[in-house]
Amino acid sequence: xxxxxxxxxxxxxxxxxxxxxxxxxxxxxxxxxxxxxxxxxxxxxxxxxxxxxxxxxxxxxxxxxxxxxxxxxxxxxxxxxxxxxxxxxxxxxxxxxxxxxxxxxxxxxxxxxxxxxxxxxxxxxxxxxxxxxxxxxxxxxxxxxxxxxxxxxxxxxxxxxxxxxxxxxxxxxxxxxxxxxxxxxxxxxxxxxxxxxxxxxxxxxxxxxxxxxxxxxxxxxxxxxxxxxxxxxxxxxxxxxxxxxxxxxxxxxxxxxxxxxxxxxxxxxxxxxxxxxxxxxxxxxxxxxxxxxxxxxxxxxxxxxxxxxxxxxxxxxxxxxxxxxxxxxxxxxxxxxxxxxxxxxxxxxxxxxxxxxxxxxxxxxxxxxxxxxxxxxxxxxxxxxxxxxxxxxxxxxxxxxxxxxxxxxxxxxxxxxx
Numbered sequence: 139x140x141x142x143x144x145x146x147x148x149x150x151x152x153x154x155x156x157x158x159x160x161x162x163x164x165x166x167x168x169x170x171x172x173x174x175x176x177x178x179x180x181x182x183x184x185x186x187x188x189x190x191x192x193x194x195x196x197x198x199x200x201x202x203x204x205x206x207x208x209x210x211x212x213x214x215x216x217x218x219x220x221x222x223x224x225x226x227x228x229x230x231x232x233x234x235x236x237x238x239x240x241x242x243x244x245x246x247x248x249x250x251x252x253x254x255x256x257x258x259x260x261x262x263x264x265x266x267x268x269x270x271x272x273x274x275x276x277x278x279x280x281x282x283x284x285x286x287x288x289x290x291x292x293x294x295x296x297x298x299x300x301x302x303x304x305x306x307x308x309x310x311x312x313x314x315x316x317x318x319x320x321x322x323x324x325x326x327x328x329x330x331x332x333x334x335x336x337x338x339x340x341x342x343x344x345x346x347x348x349x350x351x352x353x354x355x356x357x358x359x360x361x362x363x364x365x366x367x368x369x370x371x372x373x374x375x376x377x378x379x380x381x382x383x384x385x386x387x388x389x390x391x392x393x394x395x396x397x398x399x400x401x402x403x404x405x406x407x408x409x410x411x412x413x414x415x416x417x418x419x420x421x422x423x424x425x426x427x428x429x430x431x432x433x434x435x436x437x438x439x440x441x442x443x444x445x446x447x448x449x450x451x452x453x454x455x456x457x458x459x460x461x462x463x464x465x466x467x468x469x470x471x472x473x474x475x476x477x478x479x480x481x482x483x484x485x486x487x488x489x490x491x492x493x494x495x496x497x498x499x500x501x502x503x504x505x506x507x508x509x510x511x512x513x514x515x516x517x518x519x520x521x522x523x524x525x526x527x528x529x530x531x532x533x534x535x536x537x538x539x540x541x542x543x544x545x546x547x548x549x550x551x552x553x554x555x556x
Contacts, residue, residue: 164386197380200342212275216239220277224523225279243507249428308435310335315431402437403433409439418444443529453490480527481502485501
């Protein structure tokens with residue numbers, strides 16, 4: 139019997155017509171192999187049409203750069219505090235530290251897994267009482283594509299006069315009451331990393347609400363060069379503009395954006411139906427209002443602690459020497475098999491079982507307030523995100539995942555349960 143293909147967590151793929159190659163070729167043929175050019179302009183125009191709401195878009199080198207520039211344009215400086223969702227990837231919080239500011243982490247609500255509005259307001263009031271000033275910005279995150287409660291978060295932000303930077307890096311095309319995420323706050327962040335809903339290989343974008351804000355973001359993204367016949371710099375800028383090559387990939391990807399979103403939602407429906415009959419495994423659908431608008435970038439499950447999995451007794455028996463999921467860069471070998479906050483043994487055993495079956499699965503994001511690099515940061519939590527991290531798992535969800543793949547994944551999960 140031939141070996142089955144490996145099923146990856148989430149990889150975007152090329153458009154059916156291979157339009158990405160057409161625009162890349164044009165860039166080389168016209169010698170626009172630079173971090174600007176006609177592809178960049180067209181990609182930005184198509185993104186503006188996609189998100190709507192008369193927003194302006196700046197295409198950047200990555201989503202992290204978008205968070206960084208949004209913080210700068212919100213006036214965040216050294217010593218300031220920024221409220222950010224704890225249950226997220228580090229790109230939501232690291233740029234705060236780039237500016238010498240302090241992340242203050244906010245916990246999640248149980249139904250969406252996103253920023254809890256009750257905790258958000260409590261954090262705002264408490265930070266004002268303790269520091270004498272309000273935080274400079276609020277950063278909610280569309281975790282795994284699930285919409286956050288825009289109405290409540292924006293109402294709280296408006297009440298205290300704090301700008302919102304929507305981190306919709308995982309929520310490309312997700313909507314709240316029919317409106318695209320990233321268009322509610324002062325700024326919105328998108329990501330086009332290789333594992334996102336659409337990709338430019340690497341890349342991101344910042345959504346701005348006006349021409350004036352768009353122009354200032356553009357200035358910061360291109361080394362803040364003034365309009366002289368020579369290089370004149372009056373502010374410190376950054377080299378964050380997207381390349382014309384990457385933007386060519388993006389233009390081709392925009393032709394399949396809607397079909398990618400539809401496919402992710404279809405895969406979610408298959409998982410939901412399959413797991414409904416497996417005791418101890420719960421598919422994270424979210425509340426109806428959020429499920430209606432989620433792109434289901436990554437489909438996730440929780441595993442009840444009572445579920446026993448093959449190999450569970452050996453979970454964490456060996457130190458991991460590489461990164462789960464093939465993370466780029468140099469990886470330090472772990473000094474211990476355990477940390478003070480980790481997935482339960484049955485979750486880790488299930489991950490290993492699936493990996494041996496050619497299925498890539500990963501733990502949920504470890505809450506930022508439990509990361510060593512953020513030790514000592516203030517946090518306002520009800521422990522929802524920490525408990526979810528112990529029992530949760532991400533399953534393959536990308537455009538390359540077929541109905542047959544889903545059936546195989548579910549079969550292997552059933553097989554792993556004792």
